C-alpha cells in the first residue's frame with residue numbers, strides 16, 4: 001500500500017477476507033494477542049461482526065479495456081500427470097458452489113458439529129476452507145448464515161464460529177509476525193535438534209509410514225488436496241515428533257498440496273503442533289497415532305476409504321495391523337512389508353527420542 005501511495009495512487013483497503021482487521025484488534029495494553037481465548041473474548045464482547053454486503057447491482061465498465069491474456073492459454077490445469085483427477089469427487093470451485101455448500105452445512109451439519117467435527121470418517125465439517133482460501137465466500141457470510149438457525153444447539157454454533165475465528169487469529173499472528181511461515185515464534189526452538197531422513201520424509205508424503213491414520217490422511221491430501229483437521233494434527237505431530245523432521249518441511253508440503261492452503265492458518269497450525277507457536281500445544285503432547293485413530297475413527301471407516309489395502313482388516317486391528325496375528329492378516333489379504341508397509345518407526349521409542357530432543361532446549365530462555 002505504501003508503494004502504491006508513494007506513486008501518488010489512491011489506495012483503499014476493505015475488510016472482506018477476515019471478520020476483523022488484524023491491525024485493529026488490540027489487547028488492553030495496545031499490543032497484539034498471542035493467546036486465542038482472550039482474542040475470542042475480545043471479539044465476542046464487540047458483538048456480531050458486520051453483515052456481508054450483497055454484490056453491487058451494476059459496475060461501471062472501463063471505457064477502454066486493457067489488453068489481456070487469455071486464461072486458457074496459460075495451461076494451468078495439470079495434464080501429465082493430472083494429479084487433480086480425483087478433486088472433482090469433492091470440490092466444485094466458485095462462489096455458487098460455496099454458497100450451496102454453506103447452505104447444506106447449515107441445514108445438515110451445524111447441528112452436532114461439536115461432536116462430529118472430530119470424526120474423520122463422517123461428513124462432520126463444513127468443507128468451506130478452500131472456498132475461503134480462494135476468496136469465493138466471505139467469513140462474514142458464513143458467520144451470519146449461522147445466526148438464528150432454530151434446530152442447531154447453541155454449543156454447536158459457538159464451536160463452529162470459534163473455528164472460523166481461529167482463521168482470523170492465524171491472520172492476526174501473521175500480520176504481527178510476517179515471517180510466521182519460516183521462523184519459530186518461540187525463538188528457543190531455533191536450537192531444536194531436528195534431523196532429516198529423506199526416505200522417511202518421502203514415505204510420509206506418500207502415506208506409506210505403516211501407521212494407518214497417518215497414511216490415510218496423507219493419501220486423502222494427495223487424492224483430494226484436503227485432509228480432515230484431526231488427522232492434520234496427527235500427521236503433523238508424526239512428522240515433527242516421531243520423525244523429528246522440522247515443521248517447516250511439513251508446512252511447505254501442505255502449502256504445496258492443500259486446496260485450502262493458506263499462509264496464515266497453515267503456518268500457525270504447524271507451529272501450534274510443533275510447540276513453537278503462539279498459544280501452542282506443548283511439545284511433550286505427542287499424539288499416539290494408534291490410539292488417536294482408535295478414538296476418532298473407531299470403526300476404521302476413514303482408513304478403509306483411503307487405504308484400500310486395509311479395507312478388510314477387522315476393527316480390532318485396523319489401526320494396528322502390525323500387532324495382528326498372521327491368520328488375521330492373511331484373511332484380510334494384508335502382507336506387511338509387501339502390500340502395506342511395516343511401521344517406519346516404533347512410536348514408543350520415537351516418543352522417548354522426541355522428549356530427549358525437547359529436553360535439550362526446554363530450559364533455554
Ligand SMILES: Cc1cc2nc3c(=O)[nH]c(=O)nc-3n(C[C@H](O)[C@H](O)[C@H](O)COP(=O)(O)OP(=O)(O)OC[C@H]3O[C@@H](n4cnc5c(N)ncnc54)[C@H](O)[C@@H]3O)c2cc1C
Nearest residue numbers: 125126127128129163164166167229232261262265266269
Ligand atoms: C497442520 C495443520 C495445517 C493446517 N493448514 C491449513 C491451511 O493451510 N488452510 C486452512 O484453511 N486451514 C488449515 N488448517 C486448519 C484446519 O485443519 C482446516 O481449516 C479445516 O480442516 C478445514 O476444513 P473445514 O472447512 O471443513 O473446517 P470446519 O471445521 O468446517 O471449520 C470452518 C472454518 O473454520 C476455519 N478453521 C477451522 N479450523 C481451523 C484452524 N485450526 N485454524 C484456522 N482456521 C480454522 C476454516 O476456515 C474452516 O473452513 C490446518 C490445521 C493443521 C493442524
